[in-house]
Amino acid sequence: DDLLAQDDLLAQDDLLLDTSGLDLLSDLDSTSMLDDQEAQFYRENPLIAVLTPYLDNSRQFIPGSTVGVVLLKDTAKVNAYLAIPQIRQLFPSDMKFAWHFQPDGEEQQFIRLHALKSTRNNQPAMDGKYVTDARVGTDPYTGQFNVSMNMNAEGAKRWANLTRENVNQSIAIVMDGLVYSAPNVSEEIKGGSSSISGDFSQTDADDLANILKSGKMPARARIESSEVIGPSLGAKSVKDGMNSFLIAFVVVLAYMIFYYSRRAGMVADIALLANMFFLIGVLASLQAVLTLPGIAGIVLTIGMSVDANVLIYERIREELAAGKNLKTAIKDGYKNAYSAIFDAQITTFLTGLILFFFGTGPIKGFATTLVIGILTSLFSAIILTRLMYERMLTKNRSITFDTKITRNAFKNAKIDFIGKRKMFYVISGVVILAGIASLVTKGLDLGVDFSGGRNYVITFKQDVETAEIQDNLAAAFGETPTVITYGSKNAVRVTTKYLIDDDRPEVDSIIKAQMFEGLQPYIEGEVSLDDFINGQDYIISSHKVGPTIADDIKRTALLVIFASLLIIFLYILARFRNWQFGLGALGALVHDVLIVLGLFSILDGIMPFSLELDQSFIAAILTVVGYSINDTVVVFDRIREYVGLQKKRERRDIFNTALNSTLSRTFSTSLSTFFVVLAIFVFGGDVIRGFTFALMIGIVVGTYSSLFIATPLVYDTIKGDETARILKGAVRK
Known part of the structure; x- marks a missing residue:
């Protein structure tokens, strides 16, 4: 119907096409046989x-x-016409054209053109990976050939949703841009x-079955929008973020x-x-896009890279303190640090693999950076530094691993962590209960990614800065919208959840009126509210959008995180040979996540910046989990070692000694x-302040839990008297 509706439009003077140079009409054999009226019509409507x-x-x-x-x-002429902007704008923006895979007619001289709806980012609504089998059969009543296909459990759910949404419509089976079949959905x-029936020959049915089994089934259906947009952080925010990162990096090097x-x-x-x-370099070679989840992965990578070096140095310092010479101390220091390094890194690495292979969206972006970062960290901290020390030792260079100021730092620490554990239980319990109460009564500030919102594309007479637009609209709406560059620098797309639950007919005008007030500094000349709302300048x-984090992505995220926690538990159980260690690690992770969520709920509206939950917050939570488990495993490794070395000591003393011995490493x-993270928080701009705030809370809480929650939980869950040796230690050789 849309195609027919364009016939009259094509004849309008303002849409007459300049076909000079295309010469698409000169080859029409039928033109000379048409009467003047028909010829004129076709010349005005060449498509x-x-x-x-x-x-x-x-x-x-x-x-x-x-x-x-x-x-x-x-076909080439049609393709040329459909590529002309004046022609293309007459069709819906989500319409894509595709040719049938084979010609029709007795002499195979005709071919059909299909009009399809595209999905988001031109991805298929379903991939062929869900199809487990496809085979040719015949209808018992008509004798016509048909094709039956079966799907796995996940595919069956997706197929049910897809067919329910497209009853009495067609779903195309496309491969390499050609439509092989477009069956109508009856229910x-x-x-x-499923069974696909039609006027198939034996060859046609065999071809279709093979296509379905080939691994891809791009059933193009449903797209919300297809746009060219700029970075959501804005040029100024990107520059501020980079500068803050460089400042922080230099300070870490100096430290x-x-x-x-x-x-x-x-x-x-x-x-x-x-x-x-x-x-x-690896991310660039993979053409990976750096997003906030990716930045979170880099921050965690820096932390783990520093941690690997610190673990080695602390071990070397211990060997030197034991009276060993420099060469032996370096050798044994590396050897004795391997256990803690590998346990911490492998635990996080396995989590990253689970997130990468089964996660989607921000989860996969975070996992990609994390997995690559762990591998590069291990190479740099273990192999590269060892080669440099071997080189210096052969030249008899004098090497020290402390300064006068730091030589005795934390050396005589004797904090009674176990004796004070109940006090810390109470502190954590109060914070968690307060957070849960706030979550129940106040909730979280769900961003557009979770709740949906409205999109407005706005152009200005001059170039504008997204961060400034965002600040002005935040004051007008009472909440911070998302503002990104839309194509050129003088156009932005504003996404807001302001009045998202209001269904009144006039709500769109109310939002635009608020927008008009907020954008006054950027509107030139005498522009009335009516001109702003109803004009095209x-x-x-504008349109209403659904949440970008769909239900299936949320469900997948929960399943992936649960699988990651299970992997962590099983690995710790295997390495430490006690389920109590696994339980202590998981307890600390749950503790950390609950506190971060609770504080975000409590502090929302109190802090002078937005604490809105969006896709980047998922990455922040994953960073908290990764950092916390890395910290906890390092402490557990020292406990395991001390149990093996000091079999006759009281369990309480062993735990306290192990915790105190890791303080220098934990502090550094x-x-x-x-x-x-603090430098990025202070200098990185308002756009990413909520994201970095979550990371800061996570680092503090993760460090706290590894010392005051995880290890005490292990202590309390180990049954038996103080002299029972049920903890299986590993004696250091």
Whole structure:
């Protein structure tokens, strides 16, 4: 119907096409045989001259995806016409055209043109990976060939949803841009078993079955929008974020020199720089897009890279304190640090793999950076630094691993962590209960990603800065919208959830009026509210959008995180040979996540910046989990070692000694990572302030839980008297 509706529009003077140079009419054999009126019509409507609408005898469109029939020799002409902007703008923006895979007619001289709806980002509504089998059969009553296909459990659910949404419509089976079949959906299909019938020959049916089994089934249906947009952070925010990151990175490099001496600090700094070089290089070679989840992965990578170097240095310092010479101390220091490094990194690495293979959207973006970062960190911290020390030792260079200021730092610490555990239980319990109460009564500030909202594309007479537009509209709406560059620098797309639950007919005008007030500094000349709302000079489009984090992505996220926690538990159980360690780690993770969520709910509206939950918050939570488990496993590793070395000591003393011995490492790693995030928080701009605030809370809470929650939980869940040796230690050799 849309195609027919364009016939009259094509004849309008303002849409007459300049076909000079195309010479598309000169080859029309039929033109010379037409009378003058028909020839004039076809010259004014050149597309209809080569494309015959797919109509029945009553001049109605035949149901299905086919919109027209074209001579094979005219397909290039049709493609050329459909590519002309004046032609293309007459059709819906989500309409895509595709040719049938084979010609029709006795002499195979005709071919059908299909009109399809695109999905978001031109991805299929379903992939062929869900099809487990496809085979040719015959209808027992008519004898006609048909094709039956079966799907796996996930595919059956998706297929049921897709067919329910497209009853009495066609779903196209497309491969390499060609439509192989476009069966009509008569009803919702449940169970994953379907039959495609039609006027198939044996060859046609075999081809279709093979296509379905080939691994891809792009059934193009449903798209919300297809746009060219700029970075959501804005040019100024990107620049501020980069500057803040560089400042933090330089301070971390300086801290390593300050704490571990000039030479040892320089080795660690070179390893850290090399790690970043490798990480960015791999991401660039993969053409990965750097998003906030990716930045979160980089921050966690920096923390784990610093931690690996710190673990090695702390071990070397212990060996030197035990009276070993420099060469032996370095050798044994690396050897004895491997256990903690590998346990911490492998635990996080396995989590990253689960998130990468089964996660989607921001989860997969975070996992990609994390997995690559762990591998580059291990290479830089273990192999690269060892080679540099071997080189210095062969030249008899003097190497120290402390300074006068830091030599005795934390050396005589005797904090009674276990004795004070109940006090910390109470503190954590109060914070968690307050957070839960706030979550129940106040809830969280769900962003557009979760709740949906409205999109407005606005143009200005001059270039504008997205961060400034966002600040002005935040004051007008009372909440912070998302503002991104839309194509050119003088156009933005504003996404807001302001009055999203208001269904009054006039709500759109109310929102635009508020927008008009907020954008006054950028509106030039005498522009009235009516001109702003109803004119085309500023607001060029507006529509309501659904949440971008769909229900299936939310469900997948929960399942993936649950699978990651299970993997963590099983790995710790296998490595530490006690389920209590796994339980302590999981308890600490749940503790950390609840506190972050609770504080976000409590502090929302109190802090001078937005604490809205969006896709980047998922990455922040995953970073908290990764950092916390890394910290906890390092502490557990030291407990395991001390149990093996000091079998006759009281369990309480062993736990306290192990915790105190890790304080120097915990302080250095946490302070370095925290400062990176703090610098981004202070200098990175308002756009990412809520994101970095979540990371800061997570680092503090993760460090706290590894010392005051995870280990005490292990202590309390181990049954038996103080002299029972049920903890299985590993004696260090």
